[in-house]
Amino acid sequence: MNMITKVLMLMIFFSFSFSFSFSFFFFFVEHKVIIVGLDNAGKTTILYQFLMNEVVHTSPTIGSNVEEIVVKNTHFLMWDIGGQESLRSSWNTYYSNTEFIILVVDSIDRERLAITREELYRMLAHEDLRKAAVLIFANKQDMKGCMTAAEISKYLTLSSIKDHPWHIQSCCALTGEGLCQGLEWMTSRIGVS
Numbered sequence: 386m387n388m389i390t391k392v393l394m395l396m397i398f399f400s401f402s403f404s405f406s407f408s409f410f411f412f413f414v415e416h417k418v419i420i421v422g423l424d425n426a427g428k429t430t431i432l433y434q435f436l437m438n439e440v441v442h443t444s445p446t447i448g449s450n451v452e453e454i455v456v457k458n459t460h461f462l463m464w465d466i467g468g469q470e471s472l473r474s475s476w477n478t479y480y481s482n483t484e485f486i487i488l489v490v491d492s493i494d495r496e497r498l499a500i501t502r503e504e505l506y507r508m509l510a511h512e513d514l515r516k517a518a519v520l521i522f523a524n525k526q527d528m529k530g531c532m533t534a535a536e537i538s539k540y541l542t543l544s545s546i547k548d549h550p551w552h553i554q555s556c557c558a559l560t561g562e563g564l565c566q567g568l569e570w571m572t573s574r575i576g577v578s
């Protein structure tokens with residue numbers, strides 16, 4: 386074997402092992418997601434729809450639930466955090482290394498949309514979430530008289546958010562409608578800086 390053949394074989398070997406470890410890394414990398422929103426918004430129902438494609442019986446979350454959700458080889462580690470007023474001050478203990486915030490809004494709960502708005506902007510100003518992208522689920526679209534995603538978007542002045550990528554998606558956690566579209570937006574953001 387002459388020198389050129391040896392060098393060529395070495396180059397092929399290294400390029401194969403590099404691309405293998407590269408894909409290995411991306412296959413196992415986990416993207417941290419926090420699911421937040423006021424109590425009764427439907428966060429836990431959404432988490433278990435993602436996991437099992439079914440509606441589970443829920444009770445108010447004290448603390449959090451965590452599950453791994455895999456979408457088209459993308460691994461998300463999703464933290465569903467209790468939304469009761471007394472628990473909101475501890476949301477920030479979950480923020481470090483978060484890549485995605487899923488904010489769940491109860492679209493029938495007009496009275497408390499102002500509180501959701503306050504919580505949203507408090508999160509966006511937090512240093513640990515400065516790189517996070519935000520998916521807003523306008524949940525409970527099956528309820529008569531609910532707000533549309535456009536109304537919620539306007540009230541939350543989402544168009545003014547320039548320093549975080551965001552997307553609003555209407556959904557119904559009971560039927561699962563709209564949830565896949567939300568996940569697709571998240572996977573489409575991966576690798577985009």
Ligand SMILES: Nc1nc2c(ncn2[C@@H]2O[C@H](COP(=O)(O)OP(=O)(O)OP(=O)(O)O)[C@@H](O)[C@H]2O)c(=O)[nH]1
Nearest residue numbers: 424425426427428429430443445446468525557558
């Ligand atoms: N009609 C309707 N009800 C829903 C929908 N999603 C969730 N619910 C109901 O809303 C209630 C609260 O749902 P959860 O998922 O427990 O709410 P949560 O946001 O986790 O609440 P906390 O854990 O207290 O923060 C439950 O009775 C759900 O069945 C929906 O899309 N439509």
Ligand SMILES: [Mg+2]
Nearest residue numbers: 428429445446
């Ligand atoms: Mg819950």
